[in-house]
Amino acid sequence: MAGSDSLSLRAKEGLAELKNVLLGSKIETSEDKLFFEGIDHSRYFFRPDAAVFIKDAEDVGRVLKVANKYGVCVSVRGRGTGCSGGSLPHRGGWVLDLSALDDIKIDASAWVAEVGAGAVTADIDKAAGECGLFYPPDPSSHLYCSIGGNIACNAGGLRAAKYGVTRDYVLALEGYLPSGEFARGGRPLRKFSAGLNLRDLWIGSEGLLGVVTKAFLKLAKRPEKTRTYLFAPPDAKSAFGCVSAMLRAGVMPSILEFMDAQSCVCAAKYCSELSFGNGRTVLLAELDGSDEQIDSAERDMLFVASKYAPAPLIARDGAEAERLWLIRRKCSQSMYEIADSKLSQDIVLPPDKTAEFFEYFDSIGRRHGVATPTFGHAADGNYHIHAMYFGSDAASAAAARRVMDLAIEKCISLGGAVSGEHGIGILKSRYMALQHSPAELEAMRAIKRALDPNNILNPGKVLEPFDLEGVSPLKGVHLPWDK
Template sequence: MSALDAFLDQLAHVLPAERILRDAGSTWAYGMDNSRVHHAPAVVVFPEDHDEVAETMRLAYAHRVPVTTRGRGTGTAGGSVPVRGGVVLVTDRMTRVLDFRPEDRLIVVQTGMINADLQRIVGEKGFFWPPDPTSNALCTIGGNLGCNAAGPHAVKYGTTRENVLGLRAVDGQGRTIKAGSQTTKGVVGHDLTRLLIGCEGTLGVITEATLKLTPLPETRRLLRAFYPDMHAASAAVSRVMAQPATPAAIEFIDGNALDLLRKNSAVEIPSSAGAMLMIEVDGDESGIDATVERVVSAARSPEADIAVAQTAEEQARLWAARKALSPTLRQVAPKKINEDVVVPVSRIPRLIETLDDIATRHAITIVSFGHAGNGNIHVNLLVDPDDPAQMAGAEQALDEVFDAVLRLDGTLSGEHGIGLVKREFVSREIPPDSLDLMRGIKAVFDPAGILNPHKKLPDRPDEALPS
């Protein structure tokens, strides 16, 4: 009997047959995410609670069966692709609220819950959870935790790490991990919460999360500002972030993306506009006008066209147009290489200049937009995968984009994760001794190396990636 067959024989005593998929027709779809990379799993399982995850992992460790955790597969870096086959552990049936205490500003949920469902539940009590990725209608809390995803409002409210109090997880041997607490202060033990968040399932399967909630602001205002080019817009971002009235969000849209909006949205965009900022300001009704004026003053320049959205409907149209940008890019070219690099806010203008130069030299269309308030720019290289010359140019262009980001003291990923597709570049940012320490941490949590193998960190020479 093979190791996989022995694992499945014992797993049949843990999960009912209808929550274990083995036939290729059923499992095929679970071999890919939004990266479009595909590796077929041998089996797909659907646990419903922490104990079922723990027992599944205990058996996987005993039989050395690889396990890749998956939510809804919205990731773009191949993080939930089972490159060594084995088991895909799907969390989308783990959607229960385990505790909700508005008086303590917290909620405890299973990690298969959809972000938008969480926002609806806590919103009914006057709260929100700040992480709000563009995919929030589909992505799970577990996926947000795995990549430390954030979205537009991280500039004021922080990323996922800053909005989680504690976790419950399962390591690579099936042991239960308790991380954090239900209080905003606590220094007992090491900070496993922040270590597990962003690990992309390589250190453990996060099953439950205690989330820190924030009261909904009394009011919001949304500014849209047009500039003649990206350089003027990025300079405005630096000015806005240098004054004390921190915006809730600053979204950054380049000229190529504006062309898409002109064709595919109801937003009126002047023909002279080469870049756009969306700046959201929130707070108390009594002070919002003064805050808006400070932000407008910082964003203002002789060539800027700035206006405040007058109605909730107008705000909704602007946000809908921004969130539609990423999927709309596939109308421009059959393939997009989507990177979410981050640089210090003051260095955004230099990054944009470099991107323009790279695009020109390699004859590649580059569309940029993203969360400019914290320097998180989504750089999209649009190419034809059937054109060898264009693909070669894109590969060289991407290499130069990453080098430019590191020269500007930036980082290669802000929230999309490293997954499978970025691992070869990690050693450019992280020196060998630090990588060795990280591999040592991985070995403590996952001594058999079965948790989401070949992800997050570059492989050692003896760890060949399956073809």
């Protein structure tokens, strides 16, 4: 991990020029600032040579122009909640931190939010709520993540099955191409069909093809009410059967989350307030709309679910709902009850293959002695699977890695995907050749080469396999969203 003393002369000249051209944005090279710019939720750490805290969107273009001139890598960072290492400066260089671009303006008559890339997702929804409107995509990290990161990863969330993902709400984008030139993707209009739309290329491109500085987002009418239900089917197979039957019957909860028995055991150990769910499989559902709409959907949902699970717990007010939600909120962090480290993936499964996949996942976990707790967004087949291990035990780490490799191979062979919302970053890039054909990968590389011929923007991510051998996540680091 190079310190500034070991910077090449070119990189030093680049940094000196950067200091002269920036208007308002701040360059930091102190170790404490660099630490939190070099780590994300994956907990892998790579020290950047400098971090540029963007205050003025036009400085993004200036940084990229200087980076091209001096051949310096630039890693784009929203708020660092990413799970795949997409923002990490694993080749050194500069981190471009966009978190201060956090303006939010709501146009209540057009139902549009105009937001800076660093705006926190929950703040956008809160501002929309003040006008009776609603920004539906709600990653579980919504209190901490930025809309720029959501756009770059095409983030989903709990309500995705009913309301869709980030892509469905982006009307237009502004930002900078890797060359440092300003560009707009689409326009903030209800319809736009004037040539290739950079917006569609930037969404989900994980910061490889440009830096988003501003977004225009579609808003929706805020649902009047929500009601929460906790079902405890006897096993995972019944839970998956219940989910399929609800979807076949046209019951569409705004939220339908799955937690397997291993996750529920951990959550109950971790949190003494949890008086239910221990050792069972849980489905947590939410219906939204007016009282009449909820009552009617409730009748259909309870009828379908009655074949798979006993009658659910039903929350009649916010406090009761929060009590039911506790199990879901605790399940990620509580897995460390099993072991001190985890590998996790956010796979997507075709609905008719879910039970087959999880039978296989359970069996390989047992065969290799690896605990495999799982939770996820059941209605859209997007599951967060885990392989637990002890960081200080090489054999346990290797077993977890083997289990995860086999699981990803199986998922893709069943027609699934290696990521539904977290993106590829560096941590999943070795699975890209399994997911995509050589022709598909070459088409993606050709687009990257055309837009970023000097390969300065988020290089070595997504499209190039990254070897994790010899690098491990840091232990004992507390990040703001850790509870």
